[in-house]
Structure formats: C-alpha cells, structure tokens
Amino acid sequence: xxxxxxxxxxxxxxxxxxxxxxxxxxxxxxxxxxxxxxxxxxxxxxxxxxxxxxxxxxxxxxxxxxxxxxxxxxxxxxxxxxxxxxxxxxxxxxxxxxxxxxxxxxxxxxxxxxxxxxxxxxxxxxxxxxxxxxxxxxxxxxxxxxxxxxxxxxxxxxxxxxxxxxxxxxxxxxxxxxxxxxxxxxxxxxxxxxxxxxxxxxxxxxxxxxxxxxxxxxxxxxxxxxxxxxxxxxxxxxxxxxxxxxxxxxxxxxxxxxxxxxxxxxxxxxxxxxxxxxxxxxxxxxxxxxxxxxxxxxxxxxxxxxxxxxxxxxxxxxxxxxxxxxxx
Amino acid sequence: xxxxxxxxxxxxxxxxxxxxxxxxxxxxxxxxxxxxxxxxxxxxxxxxxxxxxxxxxxxxxxxxxxxxxxxxxxxxxxxxxxxxxxxxxxxxxxxxxxxxxxxxxxxxxxxxxxxxxxxxxxxxxxxxxxxxxxxxxxxxxxxxxxxxxxxxxxxxxxxxxxxxxxxxxxxxxxxxxxxxxxxxxxxxxxxxxxxxxxxxxxxxxxxxxxxxxxxxxxxxxxxxxxxxxxxxxxxxxxxxxxxxxxxxxxxxxxxxxxxxxxxxxxxxxxxxxxxxxxxxxxxxxxxxxxxxxxxxxxxxxxxxxxxxxxxxxxxxxxxxxxxxxxxx
Numbered sequence: 001x002x003x004x005x006x007x008x009x010x011x012x013x014x015x016x017x018x019x020x021x022x023x024x025x026x027x028x029x030x031x032x033x034x035x036x037x038x039x040x041x042x043x044x045x046x047x048x049x050x051x052x053x054x055x056x057x058x059x060x061x062x063x064x065x066x067x068x069x070x071x072x073x074x075x076x077x078x079x080x081x082x083x084x085x086x087x088x089x090x091x092x093x094x095x096x097x098x099x100x101x102x103x104x105x106x107x108x109x110x111x112x113x114x115x116x117x118x119x120x121x122x123x124x125x126x127x128x129x130x131x132x133x134x135x136x137x138x139x140x141x142x143x144x145x146x147x148x149x150x151x152x153x154x155x156x157x158x159x160x161x162x163x164x165x166x167x168x169x170x171x172x173x174x175x176x177x178x179x180x181x182x183x184x185x186x187x188x189x190x191x192x193x194x195x196x197x198x199x200x201x202x203x204x205x206x207x208x209x210x211x212x213x214x215x216x217x218x219x220x221x222x223x224x225x226x227x228x229x230x231x232x233x234x235x236x237x238x239x240x241x242x243x244x245x246x247x248x249x250x251x252x253x254x255x256x257x258x259x260x261x262x263x264x265x266x267x268x269x270x271x272x273x274x275x276x277x278x279x280x281x282x283x284x285x286x287x288x289x290x291x292x293x294x295x296x297x298x299x300x301x302x303x304x305x306x307x308x309x310x311x312x313x314x315x316x317x318x319x320x321x322x323x324x325x326x327x328x
Numbered sequence: 329x330x331x332x333x334x335x336x337x338x339x340x341x342x343x344x345x346x347x348x349x350x351x352x353x354x355x356x357x358x359x360x361x362x363x364x365x366x367x368x369x370x371x372x373x374x375x376x377x378x379x380x381x382x383x384x385x386x387x388x389x390x391x392x393x394x395x396x397x398x399x400x401x402x403x404x405x406x407x408x409x410x411x412x413x414x415x416x417x418x419x420x421x422x423x424x425x426x427x428x429x430x431x432x433x434x435x436x437x438x439x440x441x442x443x444x445x446x447x448x449x450x451x452x453x454x455x456x457x458x459x460x461x462x463x464x465x466x467x468x469x470x471x472x473x474x475x476x477x478x479x480x481x482x483x484x485x486x487x488x489x490x491x492x493x494x495x496x497x498x499x500x501x502x503x504x505x506x507x508x509x510x511x512x513x514x515x516x517x518x519x520x521x522x523x524x525x526x527x528x529x530x531x532x533x534x535x536x537x538x539x540x541x542x543x544x545x546x547x548x549x550x551x552x553x554x555x556x557x558x559x560x561x562x563x564x565x566x567x568x569x570x571x572x573x574x575x576x577x578x579x580x581x582x583x584x585x586x587x588x589x590x591x592x593x594x595x596x597x598x599x600x601x602x603x604x605x606x607x608x609x610x611x612x613x614x615x616x617x618x619x620x621x622x623x624x625x626x627x628x629x630x631x632x633x634x635x636x637x638x639x640x641x642x643x644x645x646x647x648x649x650x651x652x653x654x655x656x
Contacts, residue, residue: 017590025589101656102649131655135651139619139644141612143353188604248593261605262608267604270598270602271598274595276589277591280589280595281595284590306651308639308651309639311637312460312464312636315463315464316463328426328450
C-alpha cells in the first residue's frame with residue numbers, strides 16, 4: 001500500500017509506545033520512525049524494525065512524514081517542541097494543562113499558519129473526548145448541569161504523597177468516583193458537589209519492617225489537601241502483591257449532563273470510559289485524530305485546531321458514503 | 329437582538345412541539361413560525377403568539393427563515409417534503425429509516441446543492457448521537473465490538489400488538505435493556521448477543537371486565553415475532569394507573585464499544601441516554617444542529633450533511649475561543 005498515512009512519533013515513553021501500538025492496529029497508516037532526544041541506540045521500540053532518529057534532526061524528515069504525533073509531557077516538553085514542530089509538520093499533541101490552553105493555542109497557531117500546516121492540540125480523553133461531551137451536553141440541554149468524575153485511576157501526585165509518609169516502603173493511590181454521588185447525578189437530582197464529594201481515595205501501602213500500621217493509616221487519612229477532606233481507605237499489602245496487582249495504569253471517568261427540556265422533562269446524557277491502560281487509550285485517540293489532521297491538511301486547511309473543530313467522520317478510515325450506510 | 333437565528337418548524341406534532349420548546353430555551357434563536365398542512369386556526373402552539381402558516385405557502389418565507397426544521401415522519405412526510413424543502417431552505421430533519429438513508433441522502437443532496445443550501449438529514453439520537461458514538465468507538469478502538477441497547481422505552485409497534493390481544497382493553501409495552509447483558513458487555517467480555525438477548529419486554533395491561541388474566545398473559549408471551557423469543561413480563565393494572573403512570577414517552581439506551589489497545593489492554597467506551605421525553609430530547613438535538621447548519625451555510629458550505637460531517641464546536645452558541653477556555 002502506497003497511500004498509507006505516514007506518521008512520526010516524537011518522544012518515546014508510555015504514550016509513545018501506545019502510539020506505536022495503535023498505528024500497528026491501523027492498516028491505513030505506517031510508522032515512519034521514532035524521534036527521540038535520547039541516543040537512538042538506547043531506544044527500544046515494540047517492533048525492533050522501527051527506525052529511531054535524533055529529534056534534533058527532525059527537520060530533515062519533512063518530506064517523509066504526513067503527521068507527527070508529539071508524545072512529550074505538558075510541563076516542559078510540549079511548550080518547547082510544539083511551536084517548533086508546528087512550523088515543520090502537521091501535528092497532533094496531548095497538551096493537558098487546562099488553564100494554559102488558550103496561550104498554548106496561540107503559540108502553535110502562528111507557526112502552523114505561516115508554514116501551512118494543521119496543528120491539533122490538547123487531544124486525548126480529558127482534554128479531548130470528555131471535552132466534546134461537556135460541549136455537546138450543554139449545547140443540546142442548555143438548562144442543566146454538567147458533572148465530570150475521574151477514575152478509577154492511578155494518581156501520580158497522590159501516590160507520591162503516600163510514599164512520603166514515614167514508614168511507607170512503597171504504595172499507590174487510586175482516585176475512585178463516589179458511587180453515591182454518581183447515582184444522585186444519574187437520578188436527575190442535580191446536586192451541588194465539590195470534587196471531594198465526588199471521589200473517594202484508596203491507598204495500597206507496603207510498610208517498612210516493624211512499623212505500626214495504624215500510625216501510618218492515621219498519617220495518610222489526616223494529610224491536609226491530599227486526603228483529609230476525602231473519604232480515604234488504606235489497605236496494607238506485601239511487596240509481591242503490589243507488583244502483581246498494582247503495576248497497570250487503569251483510568252477512566254464519567255461526564256454526565258443532567259438537564260430539563262422544554263416541558264420540564266428530565267434528560268440525562270452520560271459518557272464514560274473504563275480504561276485498562278490510560279496511556280494506550282490516549283495514544284489510540286491521538287492516532288485516530290492524526291487521521292483527521294491528515295484529511296484536513298489535504299483539504300487545504302491550516303492553523304491550530306482542537307477536538308471541537310474536528311467532524312467525527314474525519315476520524316474514520318471509511319468513506320463518507322460507507323459511514324452513512326454502515327454506522328448512521 | 330437582531331442577529332438571532334431565524335428558525336421555522338414544518339409539521340407540528342410531538343416533535344414540533346419539542347422543537348418549539350427547545351428554541352424557547354435558546355437565546356440565540358427565534359421561532360419565525362410553524363408551517364402546517366392543517367388549517368392554521370386548528371394548530372395550537374405552546375406559545376399562542378407564535379404565527380402558524382400553511383405549509384403550501386412555505387416558499388414565500390425564504391427571506392425570513394435561516395433554517396427550517398422538518399418535524400414530519402420518515403415513512404411518508406419526509407420523502408415527499410425533504411427534496412422540495414431542500415431547494416428552498418437550509419434544513420434539518422430526523423429521517424430515521426436506517427436502510428434507506430443512502431437513497432434519501434441523494435434525494436436531498438441534489439436540490440440542496442443546486443439551490444445553494446445546507447441540508448442535514450437523519451439527526452437526533454439514533455440515528456444521530458448514537459451513530460457518532462458507534463463511529464468514534466470503532467475509529468479509536470479498531471479491534472473490538474460495538475453494542476447498541478435501546479430503552480427503557482415505549483415501543484409503539486409492540487404496544488399495538490398487546491392491544492390487539494382479545495380481552496385487552498388498553499396497554500403499553502416497554503423495551504428494557506437486559507441488565508445481565510449490559511454487565512457482560514461492560515466487563516469487556518465481548519459476548520455474541522442477538523437483539524433478544526439484549527432486551528426484555530415489559531407490558532402494562534388493562535383487561536376488559538371478566539377476562540382471565542392468565543389467558544391474556546399466555547397469549548402475549550407466546551406471540552411469535554413480537555414476544556415469544558423474549559423474556560416478557562406482563563403486569564395487570566387499572567385504567568387510572570395506566571393514565572397516571574404510563575402516558576409519558578421515556579426512552580434511552582446505550583452504545584458501548586469494547587476494544588483492546590495495542591498491548592492487549594481492555595478499553596471500554598460507553599455513551600448512554602436516559603430520557604424523560606423522547607420527542608423533546610430529539611427536538612433538542614435538532615435545534616442544536618440547526619445552529620450548526622446556520623454556521624455552515626454562512627461559511628458558504630452547501631449540500632447534504634449528516635451528523636458525521638458536523639464539528640462539535642458548531643453546535644454551541646459560544647465562540648471557539650470561549651469553548652477552548654471554558655470546556656476543553
């Protein structure tokens with residue numbers, strides 16, 4: 001197949017590996033190569049035949065890549081790489097610092113426009129699919145409330161906080177949406193809920209030898225900001241169990257719009273995700289949107305885009321006529 | 329406000345009333361009038377100040393209507409009205425005969441293109457929002473299965489079948505998604521399910537005087553095609569209860585995509601609706617999409633469209649910058 005979409009990956013951690021795997025599931029795409037800041041010989045792709053190049057040489061590959069997927073972090077990688085890559089390639093990234101999105105948008109829009117590329121930022125599931133459901137919910141049911149719940153998911157920041165407690169050898173923390181809160185929202189009640197009312201926190205902790213578990217439990221559940229305001233449960237396990245049962249990266253959540261239509265009838269819309277692997281799912285979203293970016297670029301579109309600008313049909317490898325026949 | 333989107337309604341039954349109510353919830357829109365085949369004096373809008381015109385005069389209102397929403401039925405109204413209205417107005421309809429969509433698409437695309445209008449067909453929740461979720465699910469998780477469940481919802485055809493049973497004075501039938509089947513799908517199991525495995529049928533029946541309920545129950549549950557293959561429950565109630573508790577038009581359902589991403593991790597996406605009023609919710613969807621059609625028309629787009637062609641941002645009255653700031 002010569003008409004496949006040629007994709008590049010910039011940055012190769014959990015997300016980059018997920019993108020490699022998702023491209024392998026997409027017969028209309030091929031992976032041109034991985035671009036890394038590390039020594040290319042130290043990078044090990046899932047498929048050993050995938051070429052690895054130096055990120056600093058990426059501008060030499062403009063003729064070979066239809067869409068570049070940036071897999072770096074939002075804190076320092078993307079603010080630096082995004083505006084630079086925007087001038088060279090059609091691009092997709094997963095920038096997720098919600099508060100800085102407008103500023104980041106401008107920083108990639110200008111180089112993308114000037115060089116004639118499409119740049120889709122802040123793609124994934126939140127921001128991303130959850131954002132779309134928040135938008136569609138309020139557009140269809142303007143009188144109502146939107147609720148976002150996260151989890152069950154591993155929280156890096158809260159896991160770090162648990163591990164800083166004296167006597168804790170290792171541990172993880174899961175954020176879990178409160179079943180009671182979800183049921184209240186689903187019922188159409190439209191309660192006022194703070195983040196702490198919507199989530200409970202579950203900790204799995206391995207203790208150092210000779211430590212009193214009750215002291216550690218108390219230190220965790222009373223920790224300000226992180227746990228004190230929440231319903232927090234602490235489970236003590238051994239190191240083998242931690243390795244065996246808590247090394248996956250599950251996540252997910254719910255976006256619920258509860259509204260009233262004209263004659264005061266309750267209407268509830270809900271979108272939810274239950275993810276075995278957060279980075280792999282985010283990667284699968286990025287790859288579907290890379291297809292859309294390629295189609296937009298071929299139509300002559302340019303500039304920064306978000307998921308709000310992408311018609312659903314662009315995500316599919318199927319033709320519009322096939323989609324109408326099979327899926328409408 | 330002079331920049332409001334001027335909307336017309338063609339056809340005034342439950343759906344038309346829902347559209348009137350949804351426009352009243354949308355400050356960026358105004359209802360120009362209702363166009364009916366009936367004597368205009370016999371049509372009673374929710375708001376008595378809304379003008380009612382003869383549908384046969386609709387072509388005289390081209391300068392006054394930005395988007396026309398067709399609220400007739402798919403069986404005979406829309407196949408006749410759609411191609412005619414397509415030549416006169418930007419239009420939204422809820423054509424829902426899935427198998428005939430490609431043919432119907434062509435019948436409205438040509439007059440819309442020739443006259444320079446946008447025509448969005450088959451909008452609502454199924455076809456509509458459910459279709460989008462089927463498409464997005466398979467685009468993001470190409471290795472997996474998609475499941476659609478309908479209900480809890482009143483089924484007109486099955487209610488009619490119940491009422492034809494001798495000894496039945498009145499009754500309604502609800503299609504209810506099977507909780508067991510949904511749990512199997514949500515678990516990531518990906519079972520093979522027929523429609524009858526996915527739904528149970530619940531009947532509320534008022535008997536004629538002196539009729540043996542067990543005979544009626546047996547006649548219902550053994551009825552071929554309608555009930556024999558399903559788990560069917562029959563409840564006997566009095567006429568007052570039927571009026572009081574079973575005159576609403578609830579509906580809803582679920583679209584679930586269960587897939588595996590690259591390293592064989594289970595990923596489950598789910599979209600669900602729990603609707604107090606099926607026609608009012610469908611109407612709310614049509615009105616949000618009328619906004620999108622108006623924006624597309626102002627951008628110079630023409631021809632037939634489906635929900636697959638509409639970027640989510642077009643549905644909202646908010647600006648793209650506001651959407652990025654508030655909802656992404």
